[in-house]
Amino acid sequence: MARVTLLGTKGGPAIYPTENLRLPTSCLLEMAGRSIVVDCGLGVTRGIVNAGHSLKSLNTIVITHLHSDHYLELGPLLHTAWTAGLQTPVTIWGPKGLDVYWQAFLASMAFDIELRIDDEGRVDLASLVTINALEEGETMLGDLSMRSILNCHPPIEESYALRFSDGEKSIVLSGDTAPFERFKEFVRGADVLVHEAMMSEGVERLAARIGNGARLKEHLFASHTDALDVGKLAKDCQVPVLALNHLVPVDDPLITEETWAETVRSSGFDGDLYVGRDGQVIEF
Numbered sequence: 001m002a003r004v005t006l007l008g009t010k011g012g013p014a015i016y017p018t019e020n021l022r023l024p025t026s027c028l029l030e031m032a033g034r035s036i037v038v039d040c041g042l043g044v045t046r047g048i049v050n051a052g053h054s055l056k057s058l059n060t061i062v063i064t065h066l067h068s069d070h071y072l073e074l075g076p077l078l079h080t081a082w083t084a085g086l087q088t089p090v091t092i093w094g095p096k097g098l099d100v101y102w103q104a105f106l107a108s109m110a111f112d113i114e115l116r117i118d119d120e121g122r123v124d125l126a127s128l129v130t131i132n133a134l135e136e137g138e139t140m141l142g143d144l145s146m147r148s149i150l151n152c153h154p155p156i157e158e159s160y161a162l163r164f165s166d167g168e169k170s171i172v173l174s175g176d177t178a179p180f181e182r183f184k185e186f187v188r189g190a191d192v193l194v195h196e197a198m199m200s201e202g203v204e205r206l207a208a209r210i211g212n213g214a215r216l217k218e219h220l221f222a223s224h225t226d227a228l229d230v231g232k233l234a235k236d237c238q239v240p241v242l243a244l245n246h247l248v249p250v251d252d253p254l255i256t257e258e259t260w261a262e263t264v265r266s267s268g269f270d271g272d273l274y275v276g277r278d279g280q281v282i283e284f
């Protein structure tokens with residue numbers, strides 16, 4: 001049995017007071033006896049603990065791209081895991097530049113880290129963490145295959161979608177992406193598709209509401225996927241289970257979970273559908 005827990009299902013870094021708060025992007029994948037954290041948006045640490053997982057056993061993290069809603073809390077997650085007793089290596093996969101963030105995080109916390117090494121006898125946090133460059137292709141994580149493909153997320157050039165397979169089951173995580181042709185082959189045959197989703201009508205209203213609306217709207221339409229197109233992709237690729245993730249917008253009272261579901265269903269997709277909520281568990 002494999003399992004994915006959607007820890008944070010909001011697209012974009014900003015959060016506002018709202019009734020059903022969703023936090024930025026992160027999820028926890030459990031497959032082939034391994035636990036893998038994919039993306040580390042704000043709230044990932046709390047999300048992992050809320051899902052009942054010990055931070056001490058953290059060992060594999062993948063960051064899909066360097067937008068802050070996907071890695072802002074990577075440093076705090078590792079540091080908190082370390083204070084919770086982490087003593088074993090953590091391997092991180094991510095785009096070029098992630099190591100710069102990590103070194104700067106360590107430098108920013110040097111006083112505290114050195115203090116805890118001396119005062120509490122902890123191992124050096126820096127020595128536990130290895131950062132590997134994510135590239136297109138296949139990487140084996142023990143028995144688990146991780147395939148990565150560059151997706152379409154301008155202006156960022158290095159942004160990935162991921163496919164994990166244990167030989168029996170497979171799951172695709174879209175990352176942040178606009179539709180792109182090569183993706184269909186990548187998704188086909190997957191048991192679960194976790195895909196980012198945007199509601200275009202809501203984006204129009206969102207743009208009208210905020211300061212830099214026109215620029216934001218331009219970015220969103222060029223680099224994300226409308227919920228209807230997510231449904232079409234899942235239908236074309238005959239994916240039995242679809243979960244919407246990285247929802248944009250999440251705070252428009254006119255867009256409910258029913259609205260998301262109806263939009264996806266209007267594509268003709270008739271498999272199992274989840275409108276992602278923080279903490280939602282999908283077994284496959």
Ligand SMILES: [Zn+2]
Pocket residue numbers: 011012025067069070176246
């Ligand atoms: Zn994002």
Ligand SMILES: [Zn+2]
Pocket residue numbers: 065067153176
């Ligand atoms: Zn992004």
